[in-house]
Amino acid sequence: MRAIILCKLGINVIKKVIEELKGIPEIKKVMSLTGxxxxxxxxxxxxxxxxxxxFSEKIDLIDGIIASNTHVIxxxxxx
Amino acid sequence: MKIPSKYxxxxxxANLFWSFIPIVVTGLFTEISILTIIFLRFLISGxxxxxxxxxxxxxxxxxxxxxKISIKELIFNLRHKNKRFYNIRTYNYYFLIGFFGIxxxxxxxxxxxxxxxxxxxxxxxxxxxxxxxxxxRGVNYEKFDIFRILFIxxxxxxxxxxxxxxxxxxxxxxxxxxxxxxxxxxxxxxxGSFLYISIDRDSFSKKxxxxxxxxxxxxxPRAMFKMSISFISGVIILVPISFxxxxxxxxxxxxxxxxSFFDDLPFLFDIxxxxxxxxxxxxxxxxxxxLIFLAKVNWKSTNLTYSQWSSIVALIDPISTLIFSVLLxxxxxxxxxxxIVIVFLIITIVLRYAHxxxxxxxxxILLKIKKGCLNRIPLKILKFYGVRxxxxxxxKFDLLLxxxxxxxxxxxxxxxxxxxxxxxxxxxxxxxxxxIEDVIN
Numbered sequence: 001m002r003a004i005i006l007c008k009l010g011i012n013v014i015k016k017v018i019e020e021l022k023g024i025p026e027i028k029k030v031m032s033l034t035g036x037x038x039x040x041x042x043x044x045x046x047x048x049x050x051x052x053x054x055f056s057e058k059i060d061l062i063d064g065i066i067a068s069n070t071h072v073i074x075x076x077x078x079x
Numbered sequence: 080m081k082i083p084s085k086y087x088x089x090x091x092x093a094n095l096f097w098s099f100i101p102i103v104v105t106g107l108f109t110e111i112s113i114l115t116i117i118f119l120r121f122l123i124s125g126x127x128x129x130x131x132x133x134x135x136x137x138x139x140x141x142x143x144x145x146x147k148i149s150i151k152e153l154i155f156n157l158r159h160k161n162k163r164f165y166n167i168r169t170y171n172y173y174f175l176i177g178f179f180g181i182x183x184x185x186x187x188x189x190x191x192x193x194x195x196x197x198x199x200x201x202x203x204x205x206x207x208x209x210x211x212x213x214x215x216r217g218v219n220y221e222k223f224d225i226f227r228i229l230f231i232x233x234x235x236x237x238x239x240x241x242x243x244x245x246x247x248x249x250x251x252x253x254x255x256x257x258x259x260x261x262x263x264x265x266x267x268x269x270x271g272s273f274l275y276i277s278i279d280r281d282s283f284s285k286k287x288x289x290x291x292x293x294x295x296x297x298x299x300p301r302a303m304f305k306m307s308i309s310f311i312s313g314v315i316i317l318v319p320i321s322f323x324x325x326x327x328x329x330x331x332x333x334x335x336x337x338x339s340f341f342d343d344l345p346f347l348f349d350i351x352x353x354x355x356x357x358x359x360x361x362x363x364x365x366x367x368x369x370l371i372f373l374a375k376v377n378w379k380s381t382n383l384t385y386s387q388w389s390s391i392v393a394l395i396d397p398i399s400t401l402i403f404s405v406l407l408x409x410x411x412x413x414x415x416x417x418x419i420v421i422v423f424l425i426i427t428i429v430l431r432y433a434h435x436x437x438x439x440x441x442x443x444i445l446l447k448i449k450k451g452c453l454n455r456i457p458l459k460i461l462k463f464y465g466v467r468x469x470x471x472x473x474x475k476f477d478l479l480l481x482x483x484x485x486x487x488x489x490x491x492x493x494x495x496x497x498x499x500x501x502x503x504x505x506x507x508x509x510x511x512x513x514x515i516e517d518v519i520n
Contacts (some may be wrong), residue, residue, distance in 0.1 A: 004472070006445075006471075006510075018422065018516050019517045022516060022518050026387060027145060027518060028518060029515070029516075029518055030515075030516040030518055031443075031512050031513075031514065031516065032514045032516070033443065033510040033511060033512060033513060034510070034511040034513055035508065035509055035510035035511060036510065037510055040443060040510070040512075041512060045156060057146045062099070067161055069475050070474060071472035071473060071474030071475070071476060072245070072472065072473040072474065072481065073470045073471070073479070074470075074471045074472050074473055075457075075470070075471045076468060076469070076471075077288065077292050077457050077461050077468065077469045077470075078291065078292060078295070078461075078467070078468045079283065079289060079291060079461050079467060079468070
């Protein structure tokens with residue numbers, strides 16, 4: 001199961017947040033953005049419970065993330 | 080930064096195979112018509128690619144019962160209108176690539192080779208890169224950034240050096256370069272530019288996109304099918320056109336080649352058994368294209384697209400041709416000048432890379448869509464140029480689009496001309512990707 005987490009960050013914390021996200025083994029991709037959100041992280045987990053655990057125990061505790069928006073990927077179409 | 084090195088190697092090897100073409104064919108020109116060489120090379124390669132594509136489909140269907148590829152879809156796609164190429168039917172698009180981009184392009188290449196020398200013809204390849212750059216500037220309004228200006232300067236210096244050395248060599252050999260040789264070279268560059276600009280303007284039908292998402296290997300037989308139809312249609316039309324040209328009372332190099340082509344016809348099987356023709360068919364056509372198709376299908380670069388890498392490494396062809404022509408067939412090119420040209424061309428490759436990296440637009444687009452549209456909207460959007468992947472989401476947004484385009488103009492077109500007119504899209508948020516972090520997990 002894959003999900004994307006869109007994060008809004010505080011000022012001057014992007015490097016720190018990226019490093020902390022990279023330290024979570026289930027996070028497979030991290031990219032910095034320009035727009036409404038500052039950061040996108042892609043996470044791969046087995047179950048929704050695992051997603052909840054990682055989110056509540058690790059991601060939610062990272063200082064600097066002001067708000068986040070998690071979306072579960074149901075299906076992917078590629079070209 | 081992740082570089083798909085394995086598949087870049089495919090592109091490099093394909094270019095190396097192509098770089099031997101002038102060395103292999105120049106010996107044939109005194110005995111066989113240029114048109115005969117082209118006719119045999121592309122007809123046989125086209126038939127082999129066609130049969131291989133059918134064979135791949137049959138093998139896939141026998142192994143993967145759940146991921147079957149439909150031969151009917153492959154053929155029916157020929158009627159699909161290519162919205163990225165003047166909305167003409169796909170078979171017409173393949174024919175235009177085949178005749179103008181491949182057959183005419185190679186005819187002018189071989190004529191230029193016959194009239195001048197191998198190093199001099201390499202100017203044509205360099206001019207093609209400049210023409211494409213000018214086209215992108217004029218049509219796509221791409222900026223002339225410092226990298227582009229520098230690589231055009233490097234190419235121009237290389238062209239000047241090669242011209243100077245080739246004229247010197249021609250004088251020494253007592254075999255002057257004819258004006259027509261230069262005319263063919265320009266025509267070769269123009270048809271080459273057409274090929275490079277149009278070859279990637281292919282569009283998938285909705286059914287095909289569905290097939291790709293069932294089996295990603297659908298793209299391999301499809302690409303082979305495309306090339307085989309382009310080759311075969313280009314070669315077939317060559318015959319009636321040759322008849323028409325030969326009727327005109329004006330005698331040109333092409334008329335002479337046509338007459339010689341008709342003379343060669345009874346001996347086609349003998350000619351086909353020559354090692355040079357076999358090299359052209361296997362190592363200069365089938366193998367390079369297979370390597371390219373494999374690279375294209377498996378391309379998972381996080382940085383540049385396949386077509387960008389493909390245009391960057393295309394300069395390996397003239398570099399290696401220059402080296403091999405000096406080493407293997409003793410073309411006149413003093414080593415000092417050769418080193419300077421090679422250094423200039425390597426710098427050009429680096430500058431082109433820098434230019435492409437600087438101009439690429441990488442973005443994620445979040446969409447909210449109307450209720451009841453989830454079945455058809457993703458595939459509709461996936462058809463648009465630049466959209467590489469569409470994810471259906473559960474959350475605040477319904478769809479996530481992964482977008483990578485070569486210029487901000489292309490991005491503007493995607494957003495304003497393609498996405499915004501879709502009534503079913505309720506909300507659209509663009510997020511530009513600044514940097515992709517290296518994650519080892």
